[in-house]
Amino acid sequence: ATHFDFNHHSHRRFNPLSSSWVLCSPHRTQRPWQGKEEVEDAANQRPAYDSSCYLCPGNKRANNSATNPDYKDTFIFENDFPAVRQNQPNLGSFSDTNPLLKVESVRGQCHVVCFSPRHDITLADMTSNEILPVIDTWINIYESMRKNPDINHVQIFENKGAIMGCSNPHPHGQVWSTQDIPQGPAQELVSLAQYKEKTGGCMLCDYVKTEVDVMTKAASTASQDSDTTTATKPLAENPEGSRVVCENSSFLCVVPFWATWPFETMLLARTHLSRLSDMNETQKEDLADILRRMTCRYDNLFKCPFPYSMGIHQAPTNGVQEHEDLAHVHFHFYPPLLRSATVQKFLVGFELLAQAQRDITPEQAAKRLSDCSEVHYKAPVK
Amino acid sequence: ATHFDFNHHSHRRFNPLSSSWVLCSPHRTQRPWQGKEEVEDAANQRPAYDSSCYLCPGNKRANNSATNPDYKDTFIFENDFPAVRQNQPNLGSFSDTNPLLKVESVRGQCHVVCFSPRHDITLADMTSNEILPVIDTWINIYESMRKNPDINHVQIFENKGAIMGCSNPHPHGQVWSTQDIPQGPAQELVSLAQYKEKTGGCMLCDYVKTEVDVMTKAASTASQDSDTTTATKPLAENPEGSRVVCENSSFLCVVPFWATWPFETMLLARTHLSRLSDMNETQKEDLADILRRMTCRYDNLFKCPFPYSMGIHQAPTNGVQEHEDLAHVHFHFYPPLLRSATVQKFLVGFELLAQAQRDITPEQAAKRLSDCSEVHYKAPVK
Ligand SMILES: O=P(O)(O)O[C@H]1O[C@H](CO)[C@@H](O)[C@H](O)[C@H]1O
Ligand SMILES: O=P(O)(O)O[C@H]1O[C@H](CO)[C@@H](O)[C@H](O)[C@H]1O
Numbered sequence: 060a061t062h063f064d065f066n067h068h069s070h071r072r073f074n075p076l077s078s079s080w081v082l083c084s085p086h087r088t089q090r091p092w093q094g095k096e097e098v099e100d101a102a103n104q105r106p107a108y109d110s111s112c113y114l115c116p117g118n119k120r121a122n123n124s125a126t127n128p129d130y131k132d133t134f135i136f137e138n139d140f141p142a143v144r145q146n147q148p149n150l151g152s153f154s155d156t157n158p159l160l161k162v163e164s165v166r167g168q169c170h171v172v173c174f175s176p177r178h179d180i181t182l183a184d185m186t187s188n189e190i191l192p193v194i195d196t197w198i199n200i201y202e203s204m205r206k207n208p209d210i211n212h213v214q215i216f217e218n219k220g221a222i223m224g225c226s227n228p229h230p231h232g233q234v235w236s237t238q239d240i241p242q243g244p245a246q247e248l249v250s251l252a253q254y255k256e257k258t259g260g261c262m263l264c265d266y267v268k269t270e271v272d273v274m275t276k277a278a279s280t281a282s283q284d285s286d287t288t289t290a291t292k293p294l295a296e297n298p299e300g301s302r303v304v305c306e307n308s309s310f311l312c313v314v315p316f317w318a319t320w321p322f323e324t325m326l327l328a329r330t331h332l333s334r335l336s337d338m339n340e341t342q343k344e345d346l347a348d349i350l351r352r353m354t355c356r357y358d359n360l361f362k363c364p365f366p367y368s369m370g371i372h373q374a375p376t377n378g379v380q381e382h383e384d385l386a387h388v389h390f391h392f393y394p395p396l397l398r399s400a401t402v403q404k405f406l407v408g409f410e411l412l413a414q415a416q417r418d419i420t421p422e423q424a425a426k427r428l429s430d431c432s433e434v435h436y437k438a439p440v441k
Numbered sequence: 442a443t444h445f446d447f448n449h450h451s452h453r454r455f456n457p458l459s460s461s462w463v464l465c466s467p468h469r470t471q472r473p474w475q476g477k478e479e480v481e482d483a484a485n486q487r488p489a490y491d492s493s494c495y496l497c498p499g500n501k502r503a504n505n506s507a508t509n510p511d512y513k514d515t516f517i518f519e520n521d522f523p524a525v526r527q528n529q530p531n532l533g534s535f536s537d538t539n540p541l542l543k544v545e546s547v548r549g550q551c552h553v554v555c556f557s558p559r560h561d562i563t564l565a566d567m568t569s570n571e572i573l574p575v576i577d578t579w580i581n582i583y584e585s586m587r588k589n590p591d592i593n594h595v596q597i598f599e600n601k602g603a604i605m606g607c608s609n610p611h612p613h614g615q616v617w618s619t620q621d622i623p624q625g626p627a628q629e630l631v632s633l634a635q636y637k638e639k640t641g642g643c644m645l646c647d648y649v650k651t652e653v654d655v656m657t658k659a660a661s662t663a664s665q666d667s668d669t670t671t672a673t674k675p676l677a678e679n680p681e682g683s684r685v686v687c688e689n690s691s692f693l694c695v696v697p698f699w700a701t702w703p704f705e706t707m708l709l710a711r712t713h714l715s716r717l718s719d720m721n722e723t724q725k726e727d728l729a730d731i732l733r734r735m736t737c738r739y740d741n742l743f744k745c746p747f748p749y750s751m752g753i754h755q756a757p758t759n760g761v762q763e764h765e766d767l768a769h770v771h772f773h774f775y776p777p778l779l780r781s782a783t784v785q786k787f788l789v790g791f792e793l794l795a796q797a798q799r800d801i802t803p804e805q806a807a808k809r810l811s812d813c814s815e816v817h818y819k820a821p822v823k
Contacts, residue, residue: 061530062530063530063532063546064530068526068529068530068546069524069525069526069529069547069549070532070545070546070547071544071545071547071621072542072544073544075540075543079624080621080624082524082525082623084523084524084525087522087523087524090521090608094603094607095603139472140469140471140472141466142451142464142466142469142791143464143466144451147445147450147451148443148444148445148446148450149445150452157651158457158639158640159644159648159651160454160651160698161454161455161457162452162453162454162455163452164445164450164451164452165451165452165453165464166451167451214791214794216790216791216794217790218787218790221476223787223789223790224476224477224787226472226476227476235791235795239453241464241791241795241796242462242795242796242797243794243795244795254540257540258540262541265541266541269539269541269542316541368789368793368794370790370793370794370795391794393793393794405600405605406606407600407605407750408600408605408606409524409596409598409615409752411625411750411752411775412596412598412625412750412752412754412773413596413598413617413624413625413752414623414624414625416524
């Protein structure tokens with residue numbers, strides 16, 4: 060080979076949000092796998108109601124402190140084993156003593172959001188109408204935390220699947236609200252500010268535009284008869300280069316150019332939206348629509364309830380105008396599977412010690428996801 | 442409670458090497474675990490030689506391209522499925538086109554290091570005399586890559602255990618040598634430079650001193666009769682505060698103040714040593730000694746072959762004098778287990794989206810590791 064080919068040659072790509080690099084080694088998928096295989100998730104076989112589940116309606120909770128109401132769509136409550144609490148003593152400062160022993164107290168609140176009374180489904184099985192109350196619950200908890208002067212950041216997330224550390228298969232997510240802006244979102248704000256400083260614009264508005272342009276170009280090139288090699292062309296002009304998975308008028312779902320996890324995606328608001336609570340009715344419906352469609356594609360990829368960690372990045376609730384201006388609503392989906400329902404990618408060794416690394420290109424991943432159907436592989440549950 | 446207690450109240454600690462925060466929620470260990478449990482590793486039952494293992498002496502390799510020699514201690518070869526390669530076409534620059542599509546070509550070499558011909562053991566089962574050849578192999582590959590003008594960084598690491606993505610249980614590690622200095626080590630060099638700029642000293646030399654001081658103070662306080670509360674005292678003066686696991690005259694093993702993984706440790710050279718190849722004979726023997734003792738403690742903690750990802754950070758091989766002066770040899774051990782041989786900590790959800798998080802304090806982890814024996818729980822294999 061005399062030409063550099065992104066599908067065969069090692070390269071690293073820069074993640075401008077986290078300000079870090081990811082090594083991409085596309086030829087590596089050929090290596091044989093003799094390592095660990097997951098036993099497939101038994102989610103398909105779960106009952107609609109499980110009397111031993113502490114999230115099902117009417118059941119006692121984990122610590123026996125409360126009984127769940129007979130809820131009909133979503134249900135939110137304070138985590139019985141919270142990582143952070145609203146009330147704890149002050150920490151006298153002693154970081155000064157030694158710069159290597161730097162520590163801060165962290166106050167906050169942790170909530171659990173049940174997505175549905177049904178024990179046997181996930182977001183991917185729900186209609187967009189059923190997803191709407193989940194979005195409303197996210198908006199309400201964010202707005203209530205926003206009024207709390209001790210809370211400056213609200214992290215909404217979901218761990219789906221045992222392989223992603225989910226401790227209960229009942230469809231649910233979490234909300235950890237903290238005094239400090241955590242490392243990840245804080246770094247994103249720094250990156251967004253630097254980009255604005257340099258270009259005057261919003262990085263994520265520009266990124267949406269970039270991905271739509273690439274997609275449009277890819278579609279028009281594909282429709283022409285072209286036998287010229289594309290290996291030396293800029294990736295942005297590569298006809299194989301579209302990273303868009305699906306879209307609607309308010310949101311775009313892409314495998315980001317700098318994706319780390321094999322089938323990582325980002326869900327981006329097409330316009331500059333600082334927080335979910337700023338959405339109008341159409342945007343809300345569009346969000347429910349695209350969440351259903353993309354989680355359904357995920358499930359269809361390996362014909363399994365596709366595990367992931369997902370989270371929402373939006374404006375911090377610290378009341379700082381500059382942060383609110385910088386923030387651009389987006390969701391990150393980090394799914395661990397690589398080859399099948401049972402073979403995952405391990406981000407270990409080199410990844411932990413040196414640099415993130417992936418085996419298939421983001422463009423290959425996007426192609427596979429965009430080839431998936433938006434009708435769920437299982438017969439509808441209801 | 443009116444006093445802040447590090448064993449009960451949430452706080453975040455700063456990692457000055459990676460320049461990031463970790464949330465510590467010590468009270469959270471009480472939450473019930475209904476999530477995933479690992480099936481225990483069958484490592485105890487492995488045969489000394491496995492005819493289907495592509496790393497055992499005399500066997501054919503994965504791609505059938507070669508046959509392993511009848512090696513007696515260690516054996517190094519080029520990875521048959523390398524993540525990076527020495528020869529690949531140049532990548533024309535097109536990053537300029539769009540700052541959001543930033544990419545670089547990465548050249549390099551990948552090696553596999555078998556630690557022993559025995560299929561059924563791990564570093565924890567080996568004597569320090571048997572570990573010495575492993576250290577020599579690490580030194581030799583580093584020195585040979587150092588002579589290669591296309592290689593600027595050598596990342597030595599080991600994934601131990603199926604749960605850490607190890608694709609073959611035969612005791613082995615890897616070496617990925619690259620043109621670029623990867624993200625993690627690059628960030629460490631930046632942090633070390635900033636610390637030097639500010640204080641004039643080496644961060645890791647100072648950290649060794651800090652941990653030895655804390656340990657000494659803890660020991661002397663423990664030997665006095667003390668009934669005063671320690672909750673408001675600086676952590677550095679907390680009698681429960683020692684984070685040292687074990688030590689010898691050349692190396693110190695600590696659970697770092699900013700540890701992320703439950704039983705994460707750092708192995709630090711006590712003096713300012715830039716690379717393993719600068720060690721004298723005593724230091725080499727001390728390294729073999731402490732590697733045996735700490736991996737043995739790990740195995741004894743939950744009476745299992747303790748899984749981890751481990752890696753060595755030392756001077757880059759780019760010939761830059763400033764980097765060589767800054768580098769201070771250390772090993773990171775990132776083990777996933779939290780409660781037992783089968784219950785791991787998942788760094789998912791909040792951790793991936795917002796900030797690293799841990800459930801037991803580094804001081805509690807250090808206490809448990811330092812209480813472990815240095816005689817392996819299994820009868821010696823040989
Ligand atoms: O190289 P191996 O052992 O096949 O693979 C293992 O280590 C690599 C380097 O840390 C990781 O990228 C892989 O995900 C892991 O399974
Ligand atoms: O809170 P859960 O569901 O009990 O626990 C899960 O999510 C948390 C937040 O991402 C993680 O810290 C835990 O490791 C994981 O098992």
